[in-house]
Amino acid sequence: MKLVKGLKSKISVLMLSFSLIVSATTIKPITIQEQGSFTVGGSYVTHDGVYSPKNFTSPEGQRAYGGFAYVSYQKPVNAKRYPLVFQHGGAQSKRTWESGPDGREGYNTIFLRKGYSVYLLDQPRSGESNLSTQAIIPETPWVSNSMYSDKTFYLLSRVGHYDAKGNPVPNAQFPAGQENYDNFQKSWSVGSGPLDNNLNADVLAQLVDKLDGAILVTHSMGGTIGWRTVLRTDKVKAIVAYEPGGTEFVFPETDMPKIIKAKFEPLSATAMAVPLEEFKKLTKIPIVLYYGDYIKVGSDNPGEDKWGTEFEMAKQFVATINKYGGDATLVHLPEIGIKGNSHFLIQEKNNQQLADLMEQWLKEKGLDK
Template sequence: MVLNKILTAGLAALLAGAAMAAPIVIESQGSFTVGGRYVQHEGTFSQENFVAPDGQRAYGDFAYVQYQIPHQARKLPLIFQHGGAQSKRTWESSPDGREGFSTLFLRAGYSVYLLDQPRSGESNLTTQAITPDTPWVSNPMYGDKTLYVLSRIGHFNEKGEPVPNEQFPAGESNYQAFQQSWTAGSGPLDNDLNAKVLAKLVDQLKDGGILVTHSMGGTIGWRAAILSDKVKGIIAYEPGGTPFIFPKTEMPRITEARFKALSASAKGVPLKDFLKLTRMPIVLYYGDHIQVGSANVGEDKWGTELAMAKQFVEAINRHGGDAVLVHLPEIGIKGNSHFLMQEKNNKEIMKLALDWLHSKGLDGRE
């Protein structure tokens, strides 16, 4: 009975939101895969033993891409790269059924390409077995409180019940919807592979595109922009959890979290590669409840990421680039978590990016 009430409430919210929205004219939509490879097993295939691997191939390590192109679309599409243990669902509907970034930006005239990175979501075929050090691969995944706290969604009261922050939709149905968005990786996490596939997607689009990344997807975006000359801009929502990119000779200071393993990290690359990140404008957005030394492990962890992000922006601009970091509380937008694109004020958050795109001349039409 409780489950039925939760599902009914979620469906009602979704239908109510859909009923209020104006129609969107879609010129084309579809899906495809990018990249990928196969491994050939030795032997000869036989119908007498047709389930054996002999003589067969294992395919995997590609990205699944779903796209929508609106009528009279703007010239440059947005390419959405999700974070760790997530999928393209990050950018779709909010936990309480409101429109997510994929639809909001579509309404603003942008073509949207939603990507499931290799070994995640609908790209779950892999040529390599899961390794013990791969994060978030276990099923069942007993980690709802861990992920809730690390994402700064909120905290838990003395009864162990979730207490959300100001902007995350409250209630058990929204808590459940959020927890059901996690995706266990099917193979080893390989962000160089992820970046190569993302760069290949950008390269095959006529005019290139603008990357929109989240969390651990941040490093994938930086690396893809080094690999592709067709990245025209990067919007990064709370990048972190995987290394920021710096010149090898200019490695940053490390701010350590109380749990050292949660500290922000950096990866050194040749200066000639780093300079490629100065060719396009970059904006980073961070939400609220971020503080080094906080008793909340998520707030503490993201304090170290914010400190690293500031050094990243300084390094980009020091070398003639165009990067800016926006810490939302500093401009009067308060209460957001790590999943700011899904929260009650996501239209306000999205409007910031629209204004930034306009200021950089990235919102033109054909």
């Protein structure tokens, strides 16, 4: 009897080892043809006076640079025609797309495996683009280390809730454990100057023009940067927006949306007006918006309530684009059977499934060649 149990145990270990080996070998190496980094956009200001080596630490006659984006990229062998450009959200950086809190593969390499060139940028005054020609102002968000805000960010991002003892309880798709919680909290980035989404869109448009066409993939506040970029260049071929919100959606000035207010009103979704002919530029490309779970207007959870108002605004945004002949789609993941995702859905346990969903959409739009 003991022999049988021991044999079964050894067989189980061998099967597990074999399974791990097979799993490791099924992940094929990525063959990179080219990779690198560069900056795009930016400007400088010069301090008055004349520079003197005798007083070499003085700002007189010297320049301060800023307002640019830092971009890192990789191109696989036999890359598809249009690259993916990844735009992060507020208080984040290109790290958003590089990995999940538990170290799982991020969208950058997932889509390299799918044959797309990937460009990850840190928008001006953020991440590795943190030089600024303008000083911070009281209204600048995220200007210093976000001390004592872990619970705020956790709730507003709908990652989970806290038990009676204050311990984090993650939602279904967010990886559990204190280490993953800590890694999530370490992903936030500070701003080194005023938040300027028109500047961010100007720089993103320069990047898209430099690439002679690209597909934008945005997250959260990056959504408004994506919409505004389309108003600045005709080289955007499509937009995939993951939970856009936190700053304005774009609407025709003659067809503005109904504002749904959150319980804490400053968290409510907002809209900006543009001339109708400008707005119609958004009708020339396919657009898809993905939203996760735990979204409910009027919820006592501030994150669920906030993103409930953003979701309602997104419905109106998509309807307005289609009203003027566009091709916009809104996907609420729970409605298609994908449940448990937070605002950071692209980093969660099912991010491969979500990436496959995006890939299928790109194929449907003829953008997989």
